[in-house]
Amino acid sequence: MKRRDFLTSAAAALVVSGGGSTWPRAALAAETPRRLQMPPLIDTRASGKLALVAQAGNSNFLGGKSVQTAGYSQGYLGPTVIMQNGELATGVGNTLGEPVSVHWHGMKISGDNDGGPHQPVLPGEVWKPDMLINQAPATIWYHSHIHERTAQQVYNGLAGVIHVTDGRDDDRGLPSAYGIDDLTLVLQDRSFDSNGRMVYEPSMMDRMHGFHGNRMLVNGQSGTVAAVPSGVVRLRLLNGSNARIYSLFFNDERPMHLVATDGGFLPQPIALDMLQLAPGERAEILVDFAGAGTPVLMSDPGQAYGILDFAIDETLPARITSLPDKIGDPLEELTGLDTKTRTISLDMGMGMMMGSGGFAINGQPFDMDRIDFNVALGSVERWIIRSSMVAHPFHVHGVQFRVLSENGAPPRPENSGWKDTVLVPGETEILARFEHPASKKNPFMLHCHILEHEDAGMMAQFTVS
Ligand code: C2O
Ligand code: CU
Ligand code: CU
Numbered sequence: 001m002k003r004r005d006f007l008t009s010a011a012a013a014l015v016v017s018g019g020g021s022t023w024p025r026a027a028l029a030a031e032t033p034r035r036l037q038m039p040p041l042i043d044t045r046a047s048g049k050l051a052l053v054a055q056a057g058n059s060n061f062l063g064g065k066s067v068q069t070a071g072y073s074q075g076y077l078g079p080t081v082i083m084q085n086g087e088l089a090t091g092v093g094n095t096l097g098e099p100v101s102v103h104w105h106g107m108k109i110s111g112d113n114d115g116g117p118h119q120p121v122l123p124g125e126v127w128k129p130d131m132l133i134n135q136a137p138a139t140i141w142y143h144s145h146i147h148e149r150t151a152q153q154v155y156n157g158l159a160g161v162i163h164v165t166d167g168r169d170d171d172r173g174l175p176s177a178y179g180i181d182d183l184t185l186v187l188q189d190r191s192f193d194s195n196g197r198m199v200y201e202p203s204m205m206d207r208m209h210g211f212h213g214n215r216m217l218v219n220g221q222s223g224t225v226a227a228v229p230s231g232v233v234r235l236r237l238l239n240g241s242n243a244r245i246y247s248l249f250f251n252d253e254r255p256m257h258l259v260a261t262d263g264g265f266l267p268q269p270i271a272l273d274m275l276q277l278a279p280g281e282r283a284e285i286l287v288d289f290a291g292a293g294t295p296v297l298m299s300d301p302g303q304a305y306g307i308l309d310f311a312i313d314e315t316l317p318a319r320i321t322s323l324p325d326k327i328g329d330p331l332e333e334l335t336g337l338d339t340k341t342r343t344i345s346l347d348m349g350m351g352m353m354m355g356s357g358g359f360a361i362n363g364q365p366f367d368m369d370r371i372d373f374n375v376a377l378g379s380v381e382r383w384i385i386r387s388s389m390v391a392h393p394f395h396v397h398g399v400q401f402r403v404l405s406e407n408g409a410p411p412r413p414e415n416s417g418w419k420d421t422v423l424v425p426g427e428t429e430i431l432a433r434f435e436h437p438a439s440k441k442n443p444f445m446l447h448c449h450i451l452e453h454e455d456a457g458m459m460a461q462f463t464v465s
Contacts, residue, residue, distance in 0.1 A: 004245040008345070019130020025113040036224035036308070038179040039160065039186070043082040045167075050081060053093040054121065054144070054158060061222050062215075064196025068244030070096060076220045078109050078142065078160025085169065088131045094121040099146055100158055104138030104261055105280065106400070107133070107162075107419045111438025111464070117147040117368065118442050120439055127367045135342070135400070136264035136328075137166050139184075139236040139282045139335070147368060149457075151211065151242050151451035155224070157220070158369055159240050161186060173324030174259065175234040175286070183226060183233065185309060186240045187277070189448045190215035195292055202452060208348075210279075210450035216310050225309045228289045231318025236284050241365070242451040245391070245423065248275045248307065250287070251296040257323055260284035263418025265328030270413045278393035278423035283414065286323055303354035331417060334402055334431040337380045342373070344385045346392045346424065346448055346458055362447070365457030371443055372460040375434045384433050387424040392453065394428070395421040397444035398464065401432035438464045 044050045057075020060066035067077060072078030092102045092115075098122050101118035104113070113129040121127040124451040144150060144158035161184050175181035190213040193199050202211045215222060235256075239246060248258070257269035277283055288461075289295070291310060297307045348357035359365060364372070374383055382404070385394050403411040407426045415422055422428055438444040440463055447459035 020326045021126050030130035033129045033225045036226040040079045042079045045084045045429045049280050050090045055095045062196035067197045070158050076157035080161045082163050085133050090129050092127045100144045102142050103145035104142050108135045110436045116145050116445050125457050138164050139263040146453045151455050181233045184236045185240045186219050188217045188240045190217050210452045225311050227313040228281045229318040230290050230312045232288050232320040238282050239279050246277045246299040251298050257286040259327050261417035263419045266417045267328050267330050269328050276332040280395050280421035315349045334380050339380045339382045346387050348389045359456035359458040361460040366459040374463045380433045385424045391423050391425040393423045393449040395449045397438050398447045399432040401430040404429040
């Protein structure tokens with residue numbers, strides 16, 4: 001289907017609404033749609049310290065009744081945290097009535113600091129990992145990771161974004177003014193009932209396919225417009241949804257220049273007219289808004305719906321007016337090194353059909369007390385990941401990997417850089433170097449990032465020693 005054909009029918013075909021045009025008018029004080037807000041910013045570079053508290057909130061997303069949500073240091077989601085390489089003394093408190101955690105998704109740190117299911121922060125307690133950050137600049141994220149509770153907790157708001165930076169974005173010619181020409185966008189579909197209350201009531205089908213919402217939130221907001229300068233803008237996209245996979249494009253066919261994948265920069269921008277983003281994945285794109293009208297970021301060409309409206313604000317400085325032609329260093333190749341091969345199958349068995357489980361990895365549902373394998377510290381391994389029945393977004397803790405092939409073909413542009421999460425439509429081959437230790441007490445996880453699948457057992461754990 002050609003893009004033009006569906007554009008005219010896009011509004012009619014909305015399965016999820018997000019654009020300003022679909023915002024319920026009654027809920028707006030004025031005709032002017034609200035401006036998209038960035039999450040608050042915490043810059044840890046000067047202090048070398050980070051404090052976060054998991055807390056309850058009351059959120060009123062659509063102007064109707066409010067609903068209980070959760071967030072880190074606020075009522076829904078968490079602040080954007082700027083980090084740089086070096087030591088970071090961290091404290092994570094919990095004022096909620098249930099255990100939560102903070103897993104640093106995409107960080108190359110040891111298992112003891114990983115924040116996965118073995119490191120719950122109990123109500124009233126404080127978890128204090130001392131992290132040594134040592135990785136390339138990247139957009140990564142953090143979220144709660146309590147086994148069998150991850151889907152509900154992340155849905156309720158326990159997630160936030162991290163920018164690892166080396167302070168050299170100006171040299172790279174990249175926009176870096178937070179909320180002005182460098183926008184952090186957390187994409188989440190959420191389900192709202194007829195009273196406008198956010199609800200999470202997964203049916204049997206939702207447990208099978210993952211929970212999908214009926215409306216888009218960006219940074220926990222619905223129906224907002226992102227104000228941008230009339231120049232090149234950097235969009236840091238996080239798919240923070242439980243299960244929805246986005247195929248992003250602009251309604252006016254404006255190109256998206258991919259500059260970074262999960263683990264950091266590409267050597268040079270890759271122009272795309274469509275960008276796929278599965279749950280857990282991040283992408284940084286540059287978009288030139290010079291002379292733009294009111295472009296809309298949309299998803300799913302077959303059944304298009306709006307994600308976010310953009311509008312030029314001439315009062316914002318257009319600092320960057322041309323695309324850089326080189327961004328990062330050439331990517332280090334891991335091919336040709338001595339590797340061990342492992343096959344990982346993401347199983348949805350027949351039991352699942354009968355409502356009795358069936359979500360597993362290599363035939364075994366997740367067991368907190370079983371270590372599934374060990375990887376030699378410092379070694380490079382080739383993993384062959386196989387999906388059953390549907391495409392699963394596969395994620396590994398503690399590493400950034402490279403994609404060697406997807407169904408026998410070279411990786412798509414989205415998967416051509418460093419990754420920690422990759423959508424596996426059939427068979428995907430990855431290569432990773434395991435540089436950080438993980439003990440039996442605090443092993444690393446590998447799992448499907450459709451959170452309902454993960455909670456149902458499509459997760460395994462490994463040590464690195
Ligand atoms: Cu984003 Cu194990 O998770
Ligand atoms: Cu992770
Ligand atoms: Cu899955």
